[in-house]
Amino acid sequence: MSKYDDLFDETAPGDSVFADKAALDPLAAPADIVARDTQERQLAGLLNGVHEGYLPSTVSIYGPPGTGKTLTTRRVCREFAARIDEFAVEYVNLKECTTLFSAANEILFALTGEKLGAYEGLDGVFDALWDALEGYPAWTVLLLDEIDRILQDSNYDPSDFFYRLLRGEGRLQRDINLSVWVISNELLEVDLRVDSRVNSVLSNESVFFPPYDRAGLRAVLAPRVDRAFRDGALPDAVFAHGVSAAARQWGDARKAVTLFRQAGETAVDRGLDAVTRACLDENLAATEREAVIEKLLQLPLNHFRVLVGITGWSDGESGTIKQPVTTGEITDRLTRARVPAEFHLGARAVRDIVTDLETMGLVETWIESRGRDGRVKQIETTFEPQWVREAIDPYAEQSAEFDDVLVD
Numbered sequence: 001m002s003k004y005d006d007l008f009d010e011t012a013p014g015d016s017v018f019a020d021k022a023a024l025d026p027l028a029a030p031a032d033i034v035a036r037d038t039q040e041r042q043l044a045g046l047l048n049g050v051h052e053g054y055l056p057s058t059v060s061i062y063g064p065p066g067t068g069k070t071l072t073t074r075r076v077c078r079e080f081a082a083r084i085d086e087f088a089v090e091y092v093n094l095k096e097c098t099t100l101f102s103a104a105n106e107i108l109f110a111l112t113g114e115k116l117g118a119y120e121g122l123d124g125v126f127d128a129l130w131d132a133l134e135g136y137p138a139w140t141v142l143l144l145d146e147i148d149r150i151l152q153d154s155n156y157d158p159s160d161f162f163y164r165l166l167r168g169e170g171r172l173q174r175d176i177n178l179s180v181w182v183i184s185n186e187l188l189e190v191d192l193r194v195d196s197r198v199n200s201v202l203s204n205e206s207v208f209f210p211p212y213d214r215a216g217l218r219a220v221l222a223p224r225v226d227r228a229f230r231d232g233a234l235p236d237a238v239f240a241h242g243v244s245a246a247a248r249q250w251g252d253a254r255k256a257v258t259l260f261r262q263a264g265e266t267a268v269d270r271g272l273d274a275v276t277r278a279c280l281d282e283n284l285a286a287t288e289r290e291a292v293i294e295k296l297l298q299l300p301l302n303h304f305r306v307l308v309g310i311t312g313w314s315d316g317e318s319g320t321i322k323q324p325v326t327t328g329e330i331t332d333r334l335t336r337a338r339v340p341a342e343f344h345l346g347a348r349a350v351r352d353i354v355t356d357l358e359t360m361g362l363v364e365t366w367i368e369s370r371g372r373d374g375r376v377k378q379i380e381t382t383f384e385p386q387w388v389r390e391a392i393d394p395y396a397e398q399s400a401e402f403d404d405v406l407v408d
């Protein structure tokens, strides 16, 4: 017997709690969309404008992650297109597009199945877009997902790009009815920091997707866990406990689905025939850690540095990370590293960044009175401070400048 026979034997699902684990894959589209009735109605109302000869130039679909924005909007638009011949919808995910040229090309690809070479430039791609849209039904909705990536383009101004898409010559000349729906975490104008010229051509139409509450998550999860687990492998009380915790912590359907899958895997690892509260609690902590680290990796460099400063002190005896700290301690920690002048952060900049971090929910602050020494601001992370240290390596890997400012 080779070692692989043993390996596969050992990891084979014996008495698994799962009946159909794929039901807990957040990428798998559910048969029905539940708990988003208000949003489905709003979207349908907007689309029905077609019957009156009007679609808004833009619609901002916004809300926190995992609240069903993409799923619901795509589904409602697709169902409408299936019923109305003069209407078409195209969905474009721009997550890989860090330049406006590549974003325009990706849109072109969705419409025509082809991309243009770089030598054609942005003008060439826009011309091709209008050409393609001429062959489209009278009304077209372009759904743009994860558009915030294009803010990174230093060659073009995103506002310009948007202005062209909404008011471009080619579009006006050919009288093309294009409605651009942007899916993102924030309102379109906030997310893209559009200038006043673009702001004046946005339609102010928006559909907000709030985090799911307990009832919402229960509705989303119930049909999935029903399929995913064997009879009796997820007791009602354990299900209710997981739903409440997920609603309290995130209100995010994707994370909630993942939580139940991981809890099931923990039960299998431990040879249990049912998922327990402990299986859920353990994974709640792990999912929380992953979510925080993911958030830390998205932070601008100085914000991340200040967090490194906030968690950069150890308590002498125990060696654990000292919390809370003062603004003075943070600046002190940051200036200890050998940092080139252009990266210096003064006390005032640190204070501003701490305020930002507080708004983002990453730190908490309060004022402590120290008698004759006056009042001192105390700062600590709202999560396990060790997670900042765990984020340092992955942050450094993705940031060319981080090595210059690393606090040693």
Ligand SMILES: Nc1ncnc2c1ncn2[C@@H]1O[C@H](COP(=O)(O)OP(=O)(O)OP(=O)(O)O)[C@@H](O)[C@H]1O
Binding pocket: 025, 026, 027, 028, 029, 030, 032, 033, 034, 035, 036, 063, 064, 065, 066, 067, 068, 069, 070, 071, 072, 184, 185, 209, 220, 253, 254, 257
């Ligand atoms: N109302 C719902 N009914 C059924 N499943 C849902 C619902 N909402 C979300 N889900 C599940 O959660 C996953 C994530 O949803 P979706 O991609 O629509 O979120 P999102 O709000 O667009 O998130 P992000 O901002 O992170 O892109 C979906 O693929 C689906 O599995």
